[in-house]
Amino acid sequence: MAGRQTVISVRDLVVGFGEAPVLDRVTLDVFRGEILGFVGGSGAGKSVLMRTIIGLLPKRNGTIEVFGSDLAALGERERRSIERRWGVLFQQGALFSSLTALQNVQFPMREYLDLSPRLLEEIAIAKLEMVGLSADVRGKHPAELSGGMVKRVALARALALDPDIVFLDEPTSGLDPVGAAEFDELIRTLQHTLGLSVFMVTHDLDSLHAVCDRIAVLSEGRVIAAGPIETMLASEHPWLQSYFQGKRGRRVH
């Protein structure tokens, strides 16, 4: 992996809420154009790391660099321009419930870009079609959509501004295996066509096998391993063994 460009670089990050830190000196790199799967037990702090990188949680110590600039050192304007270059898919989709699917996708474009109504509509429809949604979904409100469709609309919204990095928080949770496999495939295709870097928090072993270029494992507040799936499978670490070699892990290969 040497010589590849890093888009996110986390160094000695400490995040905590009470006495004991949730993340204790975490160090992690995400390279350009890769899909990084981020795993760990429930409550290990996977989402905490993601939310800290995108600035929703405060950090206690350490540095986070995105596109080579330290987020903490940036002013309001520079920060905004970095934020425009990433898209986030939240676990529950977090679609705005008072807007239709199409309006949800248009929302970030409307805020940041000065486009004609026609172009705005065409691009939003293009994004919805790229995530595999048909025309009849456009006018519907999130409450009228199924779980899988909500995730797709949310992905289209995350991609609205053509970001360089996409953060996905458990993208396949709550989807049936067929839907989850299709979603993995979709992420793979979009990552390829749009040249995205993807940071994916997941629990889904199938996703890890199918789409992730590299996997990072969080345990007891630290990243205990990072590398391709083969490295994970070969590891001697007891947690990794039980995670990847357990009953549910073996099913996959």
Add this chain to the structure above:
Amino acid sequence: MGVAALNGRVFGERVALAAMGAWTAATAAELESIVEEATRRYEHARFVDIDLARLERLDTFGAWLIERLERGFTDRGLNARIIGLSDADRGLIEEVRLVNRTSPSERVAENRFLVALDQVGRAVAEMGRSLVLLAQLLGALTRAVLATIAHPARLRVTSTVHHLERVGWRALPIILLSTFMIGAILAQQGIFRFRDFGADVFVVDMVAILVLREVGVLIVCVMVAGRSGSAYTAELGSMKMREEIDALRTMGLDPIEVLVLPRIVALVVAVPLLTFLGSMAALYGAGLVCWLYGGISPDIFLARLRAAIWLPTFAVGLIKAPFMALVIGLVACVEGFEVEGSAASLGLKTTASVVKSIFLVIALDGLFAIFFASVGM
């Protein structure tokens, strides 16, 4: 990053267009007009080559605009093609080739008059529907009450007492304060006007009758609708949103019996009590103002009070209270059950709950006024 541009050169019937610079979201607005102009300018050509070799950056926005440029020509029967496509951009261009094949539906110009008529019609139908829903819930509630009377052990005492504390006990301070002030204000205004006629002392009659018959119960109901009715709607609404009500049903429990009955029983008990205490606070406020501001001593105030009112004056206010409580509770629960999936709908229904229940309380008050007048109370 180079500025986005589209250079065109004409060779007889052939036009060579070269896209240059960054065709991205940031330049999309500017590019759109460039693309439109190019489509118009070269409409008489027969062959169009769109050369992408000198592009620096391309994203979905740029790719779509190139696709739109090409479609602009091919739709007019021209021969357009894309050349100089790099491998990195090929996937994106092929992707956008598939999208937006169904043209966006034309917005039909709407007739303002018809829209207004449509809205009025919908509002009337909605009003009718909400009356039906109220009647339905009243029916279901009656059934639950009868079932509870047959098996008193089924009443959820803990829940009822909990709601009684919330809508009664905890509402007491604010209700006492408001009614106290209303009583004081009525007395002050009365003294001010009545003094011109030398009839200061009759202010006691006015305040006593007004407070006991109308103002006490109305103020309490408005406060309760705003404070507790809205809370009921929001609670039931968010329970509905999170499928908690469906969960109750699947466990064989009747949401009316579990959720609605304790809430409405609590209101029907609490509102008359609050009305009584509120009316007393209002009279106390009036008495204080009469004494300090109007020079009417407490002895005279009490004597006038005894002369001005008799038991039915007092009863009129208290008889109305439980009925108004029932209306507030019913409207709050109906609106709560009407909430749909979205946060906006929760807000909408909570507003509707307060507005409707206050309106219905006032309408009911009018009906009671006619009723009491005809029975001579």
